[in-house]
Amino acid sequence: LQRWKAEWPSLVHSCGSLVFDDDDGASLADPVYPGQRVGPEQLRHLEPFVSEEVADRGAHLFCQEAWVDPQLACKEMLSQAKANGADVLLGPTHQVVGLATRTEEHVARVTGVVTADGTTHPADVVVVAAGAETMPLAAHAGVQVPLLHKPAVVAVTPPLTGADGRPRQLIRHLLSSAKVFMWQRPDGSLMLGDTRAHEDGSTAWGESLLQRATELVPELAATGARVERVEVAYRPWPKDGHPIIGPSSTCLGLYIATMHSGMTLAPEVARLVAVELRHWDVAAGAARGSEAELLKAQEVLRPYRLDRDFEEGARKAAYSWK
The missing domain is CATH 3.50.50.60 (FAD/NAD(P)-binding domain)
Structure with a gap:
């Protein structure tokens, strides 16, 4: 993501990631992709709303992790391409x-x-x-x-807001457990991803993702978060x-x-x-x-x-x- 940060800094959300339920310390020793072990006290400081049970086990922190919204990235890049004289045909x-x-x-x-x-x-x-x-x-x-067939299922919530109507930040990092991974967008909405490949884009499955996310971050229940839509995407996966x-x-x-x-x-x-x-x-x-x-x-x-x-x-x- 270094080139992303250099060329498109406004599109990059450098939040780092926390990985739970991973007892294999080998991933922390990779010099190219360094990570560190964080204990319960530090984890509670990093993510105050993570469940006590999860916090007690600690996590692996990867500070260099970041994410980019693909729709916003495409919109920005197409706009720049047009400005540079490209003919862009859509629809x-x-x-x-x-x-x-x-x-x-x-x-x-x-x-x-x-x-x-x-x-x-x-x-x-x-x-x-x-x-x-x-x-x-x-x-x-x-x-x-x-190419192999690699589906991904993501549930999306409406923006979480505070009493003042502004987006409420519930989580600060990309969170990944054995059951769900999740991140929060600037507008307050949550993206909830499944950790295994399948093609079930039903509302029921989306609700199960929200339930798993709530187990990880119990405060979700108090926000009244709900599933707005479930998206099934098909990722290219070279053989x-x-x-x-x-x-x-x-x-x-x-x-x-x-x-x-x-x-x-x-x-x-x-x-x-x-x-x-x-x-x-x-x-x-x-x-x-x-x-x-x-x-x-x-x-x-x-x-x-x-x-x-x-x-x-x-x-x-x-x-x-x-």
């Missing part, structure tokens, strides 16, 4: 429904995108950064992107767990950029992809050149290309889903 009629392709000397090439209104928008290179929709879109060009970034070798002009950690990595990945696109060779369907910035970007991206061995990586992956 149902402009939804991309396919890729325009042609074959040149037995080699496939993407030549643009097709939108719902039937318009073909020509392009020398098409970057597909469509999250979970990357797989079906790339399939239009005959390119297989090995071996690592990002997929780069041009297709079987369909020229197609560039894939998809990963599970999309929000976290977005500014850095965008910078690297932009370097390749600045040096794009249309005929070759790839970036070409000997400039230092390109060579450095390609060195970073080399392990994450689409033509790597996903099966070997999948056998080593720590997570799986259908």
